[in-house]
Amino acid sequence: MIAGVCTATGQVAKCHGNVNAVLTIDRAIVDAILAHARRDHPDEACGVVAGPIDSDVPTRHIPMDNAARSMTFYEFDSMEHLRVWREMDDLDEEPVVIYHSHTATEAYPSRTDVSFAGEPNAHYLLVSTREPDSEEIRSFRIVDGVVTEEEVNIVDATVKA
Amino acid sequence: MAIEVRIPTILRSYTGGAKIVEGAGDTLTELIDDLDTRHSGLKGRLITPEGGLHRFVNIYVNDEDVRFLGALDAKVKDGDSITILPAVAGGALGFAAAAALLGGL
Numbered sequence: 629m630i631a632g633v634c635t636a637t638g639q640v641a642k643c644h645g646n647v648n649a650v651l652t653i654d655r656a657i658v659d660a661i662l663a664h665a666r667r668d669h670p671d672e673a674c675g676v677v678a679g680p681i682d683s684d685v686p687t688r689h690i691p692m693d694n695a696a697r698s699m700t701f702y703e704f705d706s707m708e709h710l711r712v713w714r715e716m717d718d719l720d721e722e723p724v725v726i727y728h729s730h731t732a733t734e735a736y737p738s739r740t741d742v743s744f745a746g747e748p749n750a751h752y753l754l755v756s757t758r759e760p761d762s763e764e765i766r767s768f769r770i771v772d773g774v775v776t777e778e779e780v781n782i783v784d785a786t787v788k789a
Numbered sequence: 790m791a792i793e794v795r796i797p798t799i800l801r802s803y804t805g806g807a808k809i810v811e812g813a814g815d816t817l818t819e820l821i822d823d824l825d826t827r828h829s830g831l832k833g834r835l836i837t838p839e840g841g842l843h844r845f846v847n848i849y850v851n852d853e854d855v856r857f858l859g860a861l862d863a864k865v866k867d868g869d870s871i872t873i874l875p876a877v878a879g880g881a882l883g884f885a886a887a888a889a890l891l892g893g894l
Contacts, residue, residue, distance in 0.1 A: 644855020672880050692877075700882035706854045708848045713874055730881040738881050744845060746799050 629769040650779040653677070653725065653750040657689050658782050661755060662763050664691045665729035669757045671703040672729050678716050679724035679751075686724040694728075702728045702741070706780035725767075727753035736768040737775050751778070766778075792820055794894065801833040812833065817863045819867055835873070836861070847874045872875040 647676035653751035657677055665673045674694050676704060690712055695705040718721060726747060730738075737745070748771045756764040769776040791811040796804050804810050809827065813819035825832035835842055841860070848855045849872040855863040867872065 674877070696878070696880070698880065698882070701878070701880035703876070703878035706849075706856070706876075709847060709853070709874060709877060710872065712855070713872075726877060726892055728879060733881045738879065740882055741879035744876060744878045746797070746845060746877070750800055 634781045644745075649769075649776070650781050651725065651752075651753065652684075652781040652783055653686050654782050655782050657686060660689045660691075661727055662754070662765075663671075664762070665731075666759050668694065668729070670699045670731045671697055672699065672731055673755075674702040674704065674728040676712065676723045677725035677727070678719070678721040681720050681722045684724060688721065697732055722749055724748050725753050725774065726750045727755065729755045729757050729759050733758065735766040737768055737770060742770055742773055742775060748772075753780075791867060792865055792869050792871060794820070794824065795873060796876050797873055799874065800831060800834055800876055803834070813867075814865060816861070817850070817865055817871075818861045821861075822863050827829045845876055847876050849874070850871070 647687075659673065661677075667673070668757075672694055673691070674698060675689065675691040678688040678690060679686045692712070693708055694702045696703040715721075723784050728741075730736075733756065735756040737752060737754065741752070748769075752768045752770050754766050754768070758764075765780055767777060767778050767780045794810050794812055795852065796808055796810060801807065801811055810824065812820045814823050819886055821832050831872045835843055835848070837848055842855070850858055850863055850865055851870055857862075858864070
């Protein structure tokens, strides 16, 4: 068990002013993330969902290359990372969701995930593709090494067609 | 003229919330030393106790990853724009195994 797991509301309230302990995300985006994870299985898949700064609404799905091409590790390619982060900056967006898949284990942040988590405002979405017929989708805040699970609220049509 | 340095959210606690700060130096090491005089603690988040570039951050000089430019020895000059981004990485692999694979975290 990871040290420092805490209950949702208190920690989030302490760490963030404008964050709810829930990730609300459009079904079309979730479907695209799951398709990406299935496509790259058994390697881990990773990516971002950008949204307007301070909106907490993920609107633009950006699948990223896993430069590690590994079944147990993922890493953004550093040049693609810079390009995508600049693009978000130009569009007044931020990474609302950072996602990756675990392909043989549960959708819970590993110690490695916690060590690397460097975007305190992002929802860290994990997908497990270990079962061929069903997916596990869970979301977390990871701030200063503290993992806080939050609800995933999948909705229809928050994204404009 | 100075060197502009873009600071990611997670490190803005060292810059009083500033997104962009300025510094000086001929190499990345000198620039980071200079920044640390005004933004104490920043250096420790970028450079390991062993003196290498931290695995948890990517640093770019203009459009290039400094790992391809000599890392901490990368040359910098007035007018350059430096971008610091937290590396996005992780995965199911245990931390010790990841550290071994990556040559130390």
